[in-house]
Amino acid sequence: MNNLLYFDAGLGMMIAQGAIATVAGFVLFYKKIITILQGWLGIRKAAKENSFDSNYNKDTEIK
Template sequence: MVLYFDPGLGAMITQAAIAAFAGFVLFYKTVIATIKGWLGMKTQEKDSFDEAYSNEDEDDKS
């Protein structure tokens, strides 16, 4: 018995593998952040989006 994988199936398997990896990474980061929050070890890291919004708020006030 010979298994045949057409290009569409190969692309679908690749897409599923990439999505599973991305989902794992996001889930892991969320779980670790939640646990750190419970333990009081959460550090507030500024994100580039945070800086952009704070600059936008300052522009609105002037």
């Protein structure tokens, strides 16, 4: 398993992912708070017409 990597993934890249994930966690939390606040204020973002999801008929979220 996982032994057929045919390019250099970069050890530094993999170590850095922990830090990136921490930053991403903060970004997602911040966005969530903003969305909740906007919801309270009645500000709703219009759904994008040309989003990635509009290109596929079904929901793209894998359950």
